[in-house]
Amino acid sequence: MDPAPPVAEASGIVKRFDSTVALDDARIRVGQGQTHALVGRNGAGKSTLVAILTGLLTPDRGTVLFDGEPAPRPADRDAWRRRVACVYQKSTVIPELTVAENLFLNRLDRGRLGLVDWGRVRRDARDLLEKWSVEVDVRLPAKDLSIEQRQFVEIARALSFGARFVILDEPTAQLDAAAISRLFHRVEDLQRQGVTFLFISHHLQEVYDICDTVTVFRDARHVLTAPVAGLPRAELVAAMTGEAAAERRTVRHPPGPERATALRVDTLTADGSYAGVSLEIGAGEIVGLAGAAGSGRNEVAETVVGLRAADSGTVQIAGRRPRPGSVPAALAAGAGFVPRDRHQQGFVPQLSVADNSTLSVPHRIRSRGFLSARRRDSLTRSMITHLAIKTPGPELPVAGLSGGNQQKVVLARALADDPKLLVLINPTAGVDVRSKEFLLDKVEETAAAGTAVLLASDELDDLRVCDRVLVMLRGRVVATMAGGWDDHELVAAMEGVDLDA
Amino acid sequence: MPERVATGAADDAGGAGTGVDARAPGTSGGAHGGGKDGGPEAPAPPEFPAGRAERRIAFARLRDLALIPPIIVIAIVGQMVNSVFLRADNLVNVLQTMSEIAVLVLAQTMVLIVRKMDLSLESTCGLAPGIAAWLVVPVGAGHGLGLLPGGWAVPVTLAVGLLIGAVNALFIVNFGLNGFIVTLGMLIVLRGILTGISGGQTFFHLPESMLYLGTAQWFGMPASVWVCLVLFAVGIVVLGFTGFGRSLYAIGGNVDAARAAGIRTERVLWTVMVTAGGLAALSGLMLSGRLASVASAQGEGYIFTVFAAAVIGGISLSGGKGSVFGAFTGILLLFLIQNVLTLGGVPAQWIGALNGAIILIALALSRVTGGKAQD
Numbered sequence: 001m002d003p004a005p006p007v008a009e010a011s012g013i014v015k016r017f018d019s020t021v022a023l024d025d026a027r028i029r030v031g032q033g034q035t036h037a038l039v040g041r042n043g044a045g046k047s048t049l050v051a052i053l054t055g056l057l058t059p060d061r062g063t064v065l066f067d068g069e070p071a072p073r074p075a076d077r078d079a080w081r082r083r084v085a086c087v088y089q090k091s092t093v094i095p096e097l098t099v100a101e102n103l104f105l106n107r108l109d110r111g112r113l114g115l116v117d118w119g120r121v122r123r124d125a126r127d128l129l130e131k132w133s134v135e136v137d138v139r140l141p142a143k144d145l146s147i148e149q150r151q152f153v154e155i156a157r158a159l160s161f162g163a164r165f166v167i168l169d170e171p172t173a174q175l176d177a178a179a180i181s182r183l184f185h186r187v188e189d190l191q192r193q194g195v196t197f198l199f200i201s202h203h204l205q206e207v208y209d210i211c212d213t214v215t216v217f218r219d220a221r222h223v224l225t226a227p228v229a230g231l232p233r234a235e236l237v238a239a240m241t242g243e244a245a246a247e248r249r250t251v252r253h254p255p256g257p258e259r260a261t262a263l264r265v266d267t268l269t270a271d272g273s274y275a276g277v278s279l280e281i282g283a284g285e286i287v288g289l290a291g292a293a294g295s296g297r298n299e300v301a302e303t304v305v306g307l308r309a310a311d312s313g314t315v316q317i318a319g320r321r322p323r324p325g326s327v328p329a330a331l332a333a334g335a336g337f338v339p340r341d342r343h344q345q346g347f348v349p350q351l352s353v354a355d356n357s358t359l360s361v362p363h364r365i366r367s368r369g370f371l372s373a374r375r376r377d378s379l380t381r382s383m384i385t386h387l388a389i390k391t392p393g394p395e396l397p398v399a400g401l402s403g404g405n406q407q408k409v410v411l412a413r414a415l416a417d418d419p420k421l422l423v424l425i426n427p428t429a430g431v432d433v434r435s436k437e438f439l440l441d442k443v444e445e446t447a448a449a450g451t452a453v454l455l456a457s458d459e460l461d462d463l464r465v466c467d468r469v470l471v472m473l474r475g476r477v478v479a480t481m482a483g484g485w486d487d488h489e490l491v492a493a494m495e496g497v498d499l500d501a
Numbered sequence: 502m503p504e505r506v507a508t509g510a511a512d513d514a515g516g517a518g519t520g521v522d523a524r525a526p527g528t529s530g531g532a533h534g535g536g537k538d539g540g541p542e543a544p545a546p547p548e549f550p551a552g553r554a555e556r557r558i559a560f561a562r563l564r565d566l567a568l569i570p571p572i573i574v575i576a577i578v579g580q581m582v583n584s585v586f587l588r589a590d591n592l593v594n595v596l597q598t599m600s601e602i603a604v605l606v607l608a609q610t611m612v613l614i615v616r617k618m619d620l621s622l623e624s625t626c627g628l629a630p631g632i633a634a635w636l637v638v639p640v641g642a643g644h645g646l647g648l649l650p651g652g653w654a655v656p657v658t659l660a661v662g663l664l665i666g667a668v669n670a671l672f673i674v675n676f677g678l679n680g681f682i683v684t685l686g687m688l689i690v691l692r693g694i695l696t697g698i699s700g701g702q703t704f705f706h707l708p709e710s711m712l713y714l715g716t717a718q719w720f721g722m723p724a725s726v727w728v729c730l731v732l733f734a735v736g737i738v739v740l741g742f743t744g745f746g747r748s749l750y751a752i753g754g755n756v757d758a759a760r761a762a763g764i765r766t767e768r769v770l771w772t773v774m775v776t777a778g779g780l781a782a783l784s785g786l787m788l789s790g791r792l793a794s795v796a797s798a799q800g801e802g803y804i805f806t807v808f809a810a811a812v813i814g815g816i817s818l819s820g821g822k823g824s825v826f827g828a829f830t831g832i833l834l835l836f837l838i839q840n841v842l843t844l845g846g847v848p849a850q851w852i853g854a855l856n857g858a859i860i861l862i863a864l865a866l867s868r869v870t871g872g873k874a875q876d
Contacts, residue, residue, distance in 0.1 A: 077763060092761060094754035096821045097747075105751055105762040108744055115742040 004032045005068030007165045007196045008053060008084065013062035015048050022048040023059070024220045028198075030165070035187065035197045037207040037228070040217035041240055041458075041491075046200055049217070050167055053198070055080040066165070078161075085158025086167040087151055089174070095143035100125035102142050103157050132156045132190070148179040152186065159195065166190075167198045172206060173294040177474075184210045202292040203473075204236060204497040218242055237492045241460075259283045261319075262334075262421045262452030265304065268313035273299040274475040277313070281452040283420070286443065288466035289456040292494050296475040298340050298425050301456040305337040305423050306330035318420040331360055336419030338410050338427050340456075346410040347398045354380040354394035357412040364416065383412040387442060404435025411439060415446065422446055425456045440465050458494060460487055564815060568830035571863075575837045583844035591840070593722055597791070599836040600729035601626070603829065604784035605807045606814075607736050608777035610828040612680075613811055614740070615773050616753040616820025617673060620684040620804050621665065622781040624691035627799035629661040629782035630654075630711065630789040631695040634704035637711075644700050651708025658711070658786050659779055665691065666778020670771045688804070696797045704795040715790020725787040732780070736825040749773065754821030809860040810835050835859070 008030045015023040023045045030036045040046050051057040052064065055074055064071040072079035093102045100122045101108070109124060111117030125138040134152040136145065145153065151171055158166055168187075172180045187197055187210055199211055207214055208228060216224040216239040224239045259282035268277045274296035281287045291297040302308045304315050309325030322329035331337070339345035347356045354376050358365050365376040380394040387408045391401060398409055407427065414422060424443065428436040444465055447453050455462060463469050471479040471493040479493045492498070579586035605622050612619045633654040638645025649657070665687065672683040717724040740746035748769050751759035760766050789795045814831025816823030838859055842852055 077761075092755070092758045094751050094758050094821065096754045097750055101747065105759070106744065106748065106764050108747060110744070115738065116744065116747065118742075 006031050006065070007034075007067060008198070009065045009068075010049065010053060010059075011063055013049070013052060013059045013064075015045075015052065015057065015059050021220050023052070026062075026217065026220065026222045028053075028215050028222070029225070030196060030198055031213070033191060033194060033196055034213055035191055035199060035211045037199045037201065037211035037214040038217065039201065039204065039207060039214060039236075039240060044217040044240075045220040046217055047169075050086060050169055050198075050200065053167065054084055054086045081158075081161040081163060083163055084165045084167065085155075085161065085163040086169060087154045087158065087171060088169050089171075091150060092154065093142040093145075093150060095141065097142060098138065099129075099136055099140050099142055099145070099153055100138035102153065103128060103138070103160065128160050129153070129156055132159060133186075146179075147174045148183065151183065155186075155190070159190075164194060165196045165198070167200070169200050170202060170294075171199075172201060172203060180206070202294070202495060204233070204492075204495040206496075207236075208233075208497070216240055233492070233497045234488065237488050237495070237497065240495075241487055241491045259285065262317070263304065263454060264314075264316040265300070266314045266316070268300065268303060268310045268315065270299065270303065270308065270310045273308075274472070277472075277477055279470060279477070281421070281454060283450050283452050284447050286447045286453040286455060286466045288463040288469035289454060289472060290458060290463055290469050290490060290494055291456075291472035292458055292496075295472040295494070297456045297458075297472045300472070301423050301425050301454060302340075304330070304421075304454060305335050307337075307339070331417070334420035336414035336417065336422045336451075338407075338414050338422075338424040340425035341429075342407055342410050347406060347413075349399035350397050352395045352397055353384070353389065353391050353401070353409055356398050356409050357383050357416060360413055361416045379416070380412075383416065387412050388438065402432070402435075404431040404439075407431050407435065407439060411442065419451055422451050422453045423456075424453070426459070426462075427455065427457065428459060428462055436461065460490065463490065565824050565827050566830075567815060568813070568827070568834050571866075572830060572834055572837060575834065575841060579837065579841040579844065582841055586841065586844055591844075593726065595836050595840045596726045596729070597723045599832055600723075600725040601784045601788040601791070602803055602806055602810075603729050603832045604732060604780050604787070605803060606810045606828050606832045607732055607825065608780035608784075609807050609811050610736070610814075610816050610823065610825055611740070611749060611773050612777050613816045613818060614749045614753045614820060614823060615770055616756070617680040617770065617774070618684060618818075619669060619774065619777050620681065621669060621687035621691055622684075622777065622784075622807065623800040623803040624688045624695070625662055625665045625778055625781035625800075626785035626788065626803065627795070627797070627801070628691045628695045628785075629658045629665070630785040631699060631704065631795045631797070631799065632661045633657040633711065634707055634789070634795045635698045637708055638704055638706050643702055643704055643706075644698065645704065645706070651710055654708050654711045655786065658782050662778040662780070662782020662785075663775050664778070665781075666775035667771075669778065670774035673774065674767050674770045692801070695799075699795070699797040701797050703797065705793070707789060707793060707795070711786065712790045712793055714787045715792070725791065728783070728787065733825060733829050740825050745769065745772070750821050752821075806832075806835065806856075809863075813860065813863040834863070 006029045009028070011027040011029075013023050013026045014021075026045060026049060028036075028038065028049065038046055038049070048057065052059050055071065055077070058074050066083040072083070094105070097105075103125045104121055108116045109120040111120065122138050129136060129138065132152075132155070134149075134156050136149050136153060142150065142153070155166060171183060175183065184206075187199075191197065199207070201207060211228050214224075214226060214228050214231065214236065215222065216236065218240060219242070261280055262283045262285075263279070263281040265277060265279045269275045277296075277300050279287065289297040289301060299308060303310050303324075304317075306322060306325055306327040306329055314321060315324065315330075317330060317333040317335050320333040322333040322335075327337075343349075348359075351359075357380050358376050362371060365371055365379055367375055377394045383389070384391060384394065389401070389408045389412065390405050398406055401409065411427070414424075422443070427443070428439055431439065440462065443453055443455070455466060457463060467483050469481045469485065469490065470477050471481065471490065473494070473496050478496075481490055481493070576587065585591050605626060608622055609619060635644065636646055636649045636657060637651055637654045639647040669680075669684055669687060672678045673680045714724050714728060719727050740749060748759065748764045751762065751764055752766050752769060756766055785795075785800060788799060810832035811823070811828050812818065812831070813834065814823065814829065815827035816831075835856070839852060839856065842855055843849070847855065
């Protein structure tokens with residue numbers, strides 16, 4: 001292929017974390033001057049590969065070559081920095097320091113007496129940014145930069161170490177359209193100057209816009225590497241999605257049209273998260289809110305339950321309009337909530353199953369003004385039975401349960417007050433297959449009993465229980481899929497590509 | 502942050518570089534830039550409003566000088582209250598009174614900038630000269646052991662300070678314990694040791710060497726004032742103009758980024774904690790010299806003033822922010838106000854209450870003028 005050896009080549013990479021296999025015989029080959037895309041759904045192993053390519057993780061097996069030569073020792077950070085640089089989604093600048101100082105951190109120019117020569121540091125910083133045409137005042141504190149400017153500065157810093165291979169880890173996730181177009185322009189400029197990019201993105205359209213080669217990972221394995229130009233969109237989506245999963249469940253019978261409206265969301269807008277979202281859910285209906293990470297789906301769901309407040313628009317739960325931004329008000333109006341990350345927001349690990357599952361319903365377990373342990377335990381026991389929570393008793397701290405059972409406790413709390421509306425975010429993230437089936441069955445059962453369900457997720461298995469699915473992309477609802485949708489269509493909509501193009 | 506997160510559950514106390522997912526993508530439209538298959542459109546020139554940037558830079562520089570106007574106001578008020586205020590001997594007196602505590606402020610400033618805390622400084626300030634006095638003061642005069650000749654007093658004092666700093670560093674850096682709790686424990690232990698060795702009494706009959714810094718005059722000013730000013734000058738140069746000093750800010754601002762940039766973070770943290778202990782011992786030496794004694798309660802309660810001065814002076818409790826000069830103006834402002842109150846005839850019993858009120862007002866003012874919550 002290329003006469004020059006590939007800028008970076010990884011082959012036969014195996015990486016395990018405990019029992020999970022993050023990469024299984026994975027490989028990638030990034031040629032000189034390419035803009036190479038690495039795509040894959042969540043858990044495909046992209047982040048692990050990036051960590052291995054930047055020397056932050058050592059593979060259990062396999063080799064990494066840069067320009068045909070073996071990768072440096074893991075401890076030799078300087079050598080790694082001369083070969084490869086990565087601009088992460090998470091900022092690696094120091095917010096209080098100026099741009100100039102960030103660029104030359106730990107290698108500031110010394111003048112006489114060994115003291116830092118700020119004039120020269122600023123001049124060098126200006127020269128460096130000018131060389132790569134980044135228009136940022138080097139005297140600004142880094143915290144005052146926009147995300148876009150911050151990325152440009154980080155790219156320039158990476159190049160100043162001598163690396164000509166730059167990994168961009170989902171660089172567009174937090175940018176608006178104009179900024180993305182400027183970023184792409186910059187990437188093309190740098191490519192002409194001999195910089196090679198590995199571009200990781202959730203938005204396939206971007207891959208078609210700026211990349212020339214694409215590599216697809218799925219389930220920790222390499223699936224496909226092909227030139228972008230000749231690759232039909234449908235084939236790319238199919239490579240990411242895999243075989244259409246077997247039809248798991250029988251198609252639900254959507255409730256009749258005479259049902260009452262349980263949730264009405266009207267032109268909900270929050271600056272920077274989502275815009276103009278409207279939806280309506282009837283009693284007994286399950287509606288999915290699909291979208292990639294950063295599409296705004298979680299934010300919309302969190303706004304419905306009062307975890308966030310929107311800038312404009314209204315949320316109406318069972319005919320009432322709870323005070324925006326107030327979780328108690330939303331719960332009082334009849335909402336139950338399974339938050340996005342159970343460890344962070346779902347439960348208090350040291351508290352018992354009983355305390356956790358009754359956390360939001362003190363009025364149900366009160367007796368003459370005081371909380372009654374007897375009532376609490378009897379309510380909890382009924383929930384333990386109902387949700388088949390595997391615990392020796394209500395007293396066990398939730399930290400001692402398995403992931404699936406922890407999630408059941410979170411669901412138990414959401415259901416504790418017989419909600420009219422159940423809002424779930426990523427309800428099956430990090431639980432085993434059996435618990436997953438069980439949780440989704442319970443969601444269906446709850447809906448059958450007349451509760452409306454809003455389910456925000458990007459897991460196809462979760463979305464399969466939905467009567468219809470709204471797809472969000474960059475903060476807007478871009479598609480509505482009725483029941484019986486096709487996996488490929490849904491994934492394509494979530495990733496922002498048009499299958500017919 | 503684009504919107505309000507009502508519970509703050511996702512809020513990371515760290516702040517620096519975290520909480521990425523709270524910022525969601527832009528909303529300015531479905532598809533971006535270019536057509537489906539063509540390249541992106543020719544980009545609009547990025548808007549970097551030069552004027553605003555200039556102003557922000559100017560403001561950032563002025564933040565260091567934020568306390569200069571209040572100090573001038575206090576000077577004018579002080580002069581109106583009592584014409585003694587601006588007389589050289591009064592000002593030197595203020596400087597001398599604050600010199601010991603100012604050295605503690607300098608130590609705390611470094612520790613705060615690397616995003617740690619050291620409460621034990623005030624105990625070190627008492628214990629370090631206390632140990633020296635215990636070993637040096639002859640038997641018969643109080644609780645002295647008389648084990649060492651007088652010349653050992655100063656080296657012992659400083660060594661005890663450095664040792665305490667090293668113990669703090671061991672707990673905080675190597676064992677990864679919370680600095681607040683570790684140094685709170687140290688505060689109590691060290692105070693207890695001083696009470697134990699002194700039997701709760703005061704050491705008198707200190708050797709000449711211990712009295713020197715507190716009593717000598719250099720070029721017409723007390724030596725302790727010189728020591729304090731020189732230490733702050735060194736602090737300004739080191740933190741502002743050396744790689745080591747800048748690494749303090751990097752560590753406090755984003756320790757992962759600092760490590761990624763090749764800074765030996767643990768070594769820097771050790772150096773800072775040990776230096777802080779040494780400075781606290783020096784401060785104790787100056788205080789003992791001025792008072793010609795080491796009371797078992799020497800330094801007690803200082804730490805509150807130290808924190809107040811640092812925070813008023815613009816040092817952030819969450820690290821990576823503030824300057825040595827700012828910290829100096831913080832402690833100077835507090836002592837000038839105290840002096841004005843004394844000259845104005847405010848009863849000494851009320852000065853404590855007024856001091857607390859002044860700290861709160863100063864914080865509220867910095868919130869209003871800085872436009873950002875003090876953290």
